[in-house]
Amino acid sequence: MSEYRIQGATGDFEVVIGLEVHAQVISKSKLFSGAATEFGAEPNSQVSLVDAAMPGMLPTINGECVRQAVRTGLALGAQINKFSVFDRKNYFYADLPQGYQISQFKHPVVGEGTILLDLGDGKTKEVGVERIHLEQDAGKSMHDQHPQFTYVDLNRSGVALMEIVSKPDMRSPEEAGAYLTKLRTILRYIGTCDGNMEQGSMRADVNVSVRRPGEPLGTRCEIKNVNSIRFVRQAIEVEARRQVDILEDGGEIDQETRLFDPNKGETRSMRSKEEAHDYRYFPDPDLLPVEFDDAFVDAARESLPELPDDKRKRFVDDLGVSDYNASVLVAEKENADYFEELLAKLGNADMAKKASNWVISDLFGLLNKAGKTISESPVSPEQGAELLGLIEDGTISGRTAKDVFEEMFETGKNAAVIVDEKGLKQVSDTGELEKIIDTIIAANPGQVEQYRAGKTKLIGFFVGQVMKETGGAANPGVVNKLLQPKLDG
Amino acid sequence: MSEIDKATVAKIARLSRIKIEEDKLEPLAGELNNILGWVEQLGEVNTDTIEPMASPVNAKLRWRDDVINDGDKQESVLKNAAKAEFGFFAVPKVIE
Numbered sequence: 001m002s003e004y005r006i007q008g009a010t011g012d013f014e015v016v017i018g019l020e021v022h023a024q025v026i027s028k029s030k031l032f033s034g035a036a037t038e039f040g041a042e043p044n045s046q047v048s049l050v051d052a053a054m055p056g057m058l059p060t061i062n063g064e065c066v067r068q069a070v071r072t073g074l075a076l077g078a079q080i081n082k083f084s085v086f087d088r089k090n091y092f093y094a095d096l097p098q099g100y101q102i103s104q105f106k107h108p109v110v111g112e113g114t115i116l117l118d119l120g121d122g123k124t125k126e127v128g129v130e131r132i133h134l135e136q137d138a139g140k141s142m143h144d145q146h147p148q149f150t151y152v153d154l155n156r157s158g159v160a161l162m163e164i165v166s167k168p169d170m171r172s173p174e175e176a177g178a179y180l181t182k183l184r185t186i187l188r189y190i191g192t193c194d195g196n197m198e199q200g201s202m203r204a205d206v207n208v209s210v211r212r213p214g215e216p217l218g219t220r221c222e223i224k225n226v227n228s229i230r231f232v233r234q235a236i237e238v239e240a241r242r243q244v245d246i247l248e249d250g251g252e253i254d255q256e257t258r259l260f261d262p263n264k265g266e267t268r269s270m271r272s273k274e275e276a277h278d279y280r281y282f283p284d285p286d287l288l289p290v291e292f293d294d295a296f297v298d299a300a301r302e303s304l305p306e307l308p309d310d311k312r313k314r315f316v317d318d319l320g321v322s323d324y325n326a327s328v329l330v331a332e333k334e335n336a337d338y339f340e341e342l343l344a345k346l347g348n349a350d351m352a353k354k355a356s357n358w359v360i361s362d363l364f365g366l367l368n369k370a371g372k373t374i375s376e377s378p379v380s381p382e383q384g385a386e387l388l389g390l391i392e393d394g395t396i397s398g399r400t401a402k403d404v405f406e407e408m409f410e411t412g413k414n415a416a417v418i419v420d421e422k423g424l425k426q427v428s429d430t431g432e433l434e435k436i437i438d439t440i441i442a443a444n445p446g447q448v449e450q451y452r453a454g455k456t457k458l459i460g461f462f463v464g465q466v467m468k469e470t471g472g473a474a475n476p477g478v479v480n481k482l483l484q485p486k487l488d489g
Numbered sequence: 490m491s492e493i494d495k496a497t498v499a500k501i502a503r504l505s506r507i508k509i510e511e512d513k514l515e516p517l518a519g520e521l522n523n524i525l526g527w528v529e530q531l532g533e534v535n536t537d538t539i540e541p542m543a544s545p546v547n548a549k550l551r552w553r554d555d556v557i558n559d560g561d562k563q564e565s566v567l568k569n570a571a572k573a574e575f576g577f578f579a580v581p582k583v584i585e
Contacts, residue, residue: 028555035560043576047566048559064555085543092506094580143582151577154566278504288550289543 004172018168023193024201031160032059051158053097078113095139104133128167173233235260319352345385387415
């Protein structure tokens with residue numbers, strides 16, 4: 001792959017990218033209160049007096065949120081800090097009733113780790129993770145509901161977030177996209193974040209700077225709260241271009257916070273946030289340090305499922321699935337789960353390659369057409385296994401199987417039922433087929449003569465006739481085997 | 490510790506949303522410098538071998554289980570709001 005460069009009038013520039021991902025922790029209740037975290041409830045119905053910052057209310061840490069952060073750290077091969085501290089990050093905003101966010105500054109719960117990016121064609125790249133810390137989410141402001149007022153809903157206020165901070169190791173929009181994709185996959189595998197970017201349970205702040213290759217780091221701008229992988233890529237492209245244009249005009253980059261506007265395809269300054277950047281962090285006097293022992297870490301490690309990189313390696317090395325198929329299956333946990341259940345029902349690991357092809361071309365094909373996800377598939381792994389079994393034992397041909405599958409998808413019926421109902425069973429009975437072949441040979445003496453004179457390609461014509469006669473039910477392999485000697489005379 | 494000047498006091502006041510009259514800034518800077526100077530005396534004590542203290546009491550952070558046992562009190566939450574509509578706090582428009 002050629003390196004990503006922004007072309008300026010005076011030469012090429014390299015882009016340097018770091019990402020801060022806010023991932024909502026999966027837990028029933030909030031980081032410091034017993035209010036529910038579920039999305040989409042009535043406004044302010046999932047708010048305790050702690051979340052509303054009523055005077056005198058004290059935070060109590062939810063152990064599950066700590067465990068989830070530790071599990072995430074372990075999945076990224078990161079250092080786990082058995083001692084960490086909550087700090088107050090002070091700023092004023094309408095959806096932050098405390099006037100500060102409880103976060104971790106100097107002593108985060110997770111230290112350095114790595115994420116392996118899959119860049120296609122088997123290419124990979126390691127990107128460093130600087131740290132993961134726990135913090136409270138803010139409430140939600142709605143500015144478009146009333147001409148004079150902003151409406152504030154505190155349901156999200158106090159929900160636990162993991163802020164996952166990368167090192168500035170990425171060099172192109174594609175790498176940033178691959179980082180988010182991989183991180184999301186891992187979080188979903190281990191069940192610490194649902195990765196739903198539309199609902200805002202995963203959002204990214206993107207740090208972008210440019211430099212001429214080999215030069216020291218340039219001044220960076222931070223693009224806040226980008227909520228899709230596609231927008232992250234676009235934001236990087238336009239921001240890098242903007243910075244190059246400024247530098248080439250002899251200007252300087254101001255370190256500032258910017259906002260990406262996907263409609264206009266531009267980033268713009270959020271000047272109002274500038275002063276607010278003086279957060280005056282200090283240890284939260286309401287909370288003692290978070291401490292846990294090795295047993296806690298070991299139990300968290302024990303609870304981790306097989307991770308995507310390991311799963312892919314196993315699919316390729318042990319099951320003989322192609323690299324491409326393995327990547328596709330592993331990218332979404334639900335796909336991998338479906339495939340593994342299908343394989344379990346088949347009870348034959350030798351069929352893994354065929355099964356992976358079927359999932360990726362046949363099943364995904366119809367799911368895409370129907371606009372359904374794999375969890376909504378009308379055909380269960382068990383039903384899929386039955387269908388593949390019928391092909392494998394020669395009951396139906398691969399061609400017939402496609403029709404049967406379409407009907408299964410449509411009606412939810414089992415493959416064997418459809419095969420019976422429609423009489424689709426392949427005719428492999430040699431006696432019956434021989435009779436049909438004899439009749440066809442007798443009825444086409446001209447073609448037989450041409451075949452014997454050397455036009456052996458005509459065997460296709462005879463196979464076609466047999467298929468026509470049997471309504472496509474003849475086993476083509478058997479037909480070929482029977483035809484050849486008869487035609488050869 | 491650098492001296493606290495008038496401008497610093499004005500900045501901290503603004504960040505803390507505390508209104509301080511112009512003529513009070515200078516005296517306040519003097520007071521803050523006195524307090525800081527007094528606290529600075531602690532720097533004379535050698536603490537090289539002493540563990541940082543997180544709390545004056547010998548206690549560990551108490552953890553709670555992940556259960557839902559609070560919330561569902563919209564009325565109480567909104568009770569002191571200057572203005573509330575449709576279950577939301579209604580605040581003067583803040584727009585980026």
